[in-house]
Amino acid sequence: MNLYLRYFDNEVLVHSVEEALDFLCSIPNIQVTPDLEDDIRNYASSDVFYPKRYKIRPRVYFIVIKTEAATMADFKQKKALRPMVENTVRKENPAVMHLNEEREGWYEGELNFKRVVLIPSSGKHEYRDTHFVVQCKAISGWDCYNRIVDYLKERVDGRSQFPSAKGKNFSFKYLGMWK
Structure with missing residues (x-):
């Protein structure tokens, strides 16, 4: 499972949590704390697939999205969308x-x-x-x-x-x- 991270115009598709943390450490406005590191590791290892948003300061966030895309181009073109599980599909009236x-x-x-x-x-x-x-x-x-x-x-x-x-x-x- 890969992770897509975005902070304003800075974005990256990484293949491990360590690469994600390196990306976050390279941004001066983001302070990577042990709690933040643990939370990202837990998110990456969980079965949860919704995007996760982390607050930096009021009205400023970065996001992390789990994806099966191998490249940034695949992610942007939505080629690695997960198929919907039957019990999570919205029931039509x-x-x-x-x-x-x-x-x-x-x-x-x-x-x-x-x-x-x-x-x-x-x-x-x-x-x-x-x-x-x-x-x-x-x-x-x-x-x-x-x-x-x-x-x-x-x-x-x-x-x-x-x-x-x-x-x-x-x-x-x-x-x-x-x-």
């Missing part, structure tokens, strides 16, 4: 995959949104989570979402916030063909 699928008929759409409401006792406004369910005629899940949002925008405070159609706060299901 199955409804999102069918959002644009055109299928005329009745849809049931559910939307959770932030509705602005007036508090009578104080005269101020606040956001309230609101669950809205409707059955409507639509051409697709996307059309169903747009019809719901258009309907609500005419009836609630303009400062209300609506979620993305691709997010977890909107869902729909096809009920059948209209007659």
